[in-house]
Amino acid sequence: xxxxxxxxxxxxxxxxxxxxxxxxxxxxxxxxxxxxxxxxxxxxxxxxxxxxxxxxxxxxxxxxxxxxxxxxxxxxxxxxxxxxxxxxxxxxxxxxxxxxxxxxxxxxxxxxx
Amino acid sequence: xxxxxxxxxxxxxxxxxxxxxxxxxxxxxxxxxxxxxxxxxxxxxxxxxxxxxxxxxxxxxxxxxxxxxxxxxxxxxxxxxxxxxxxxxxxxxxxxxxxxxxxxxxxxxxx
Numbered sequence: 001x002x003x004x005x006x007x008x009x010x011x012x013x014x015x016x017x018x019x020x021x022x023x024x025x026x027x028x029x030x031x032x033x034x035x036x037x038x039x040x041x042x043x044x045x046x047x048x049x050x051x052x053x054x055x056x057x058x059x060x061x062x063x064x065x066x067x068x069x070x071x072x073x074x075x076x077x078x079x080x081x082x083x084x085x086x087x088x089x090x091x092x093x094x095x096x097x098x099x100x101x102x103x104x105x106x107x108x109x110x111x112x113x
Numbered sequence: 114x115x116x117x118x119x120x121x122x123x124x125x126x127x128x129x130x131x132x133x134x135x136x137x138x139x140x141x142x143x144x145x146x147x148x149x150x151x152x153x154x155x156x157x158x159x160x161x162x163x164x165x166x167x168x169x170x171x172x173x174x175x176x177x178x179x180x181x182x183x184x185x186x187x188x189x190x191x192x193x194x195x196x197x198x199x200x201x202x203x204x205x206x207x208x209x210x211x212x213x214x215x216x217x218x219x220x221x222x223x224x
Contacts, residue, residue: 042216
């Protein structure tokens with residue numbers, strides 16, 4: 001079946017612009033995660049959605065970052081007023097439930113000039 | 114804290130065996146994952162351990178000791194394509210049940 005998909009695959013933007021990154025999880029997966037990974041670095045947790053519960057936003061680095069998940073399926077990560085340090089690969093993962101195996105999308109490579 | 118410790122880099126020879134260790138805080142432990150990540154790609158699931166012992170899957174095996182807060186990933190008959198980063202991740206109860214990720218071990222397999 002279809003895996004996790006993300007769009008766009010690459011995004012180049014100018015400093016100060018807003019960007020939206022999209023994630024389509026595997027159908028039926030209740031848990032959805034956003035991570036950020038800079039070149040050669042580990043995964044940095046950003047935000048976690050589980051079913052209809054309030055999202056865990058504890059990893060968002062600043063109030064310029066926000067995410068929503070509509071209808072328990074598609075999620076959008078929004079970065080406002082982008083900065084050069086926001087340049088990274090943004091990975092989305094979904095799992096059938098909390099603590100279960102996470103399946104990752106291919107990521108969105110964001111470059112802020 | 115809930116630090117996950119792994120070696121940063123390892124080097125091994127094609128055809129050999131390599132063991133990648135991971136240590137973690139035991140309090141609240143609720144399961145451990147290993148993922149493989151090739152350069153420029155997303156992580157992919159390798160194994161999950163929640164009970165003590167060795168889980169074998171072909172050339173890859175994963176071991177867990179809950180009392181020691183220790184796991185290892187064993188790769189046998191190494192191939193060049195095994196060159197990748199190997200990520201250890203732990204589930205802690207009460208942490209909103211999200212994974213805590215190690216920084217990964219970059220493995221280089223040489224001919």
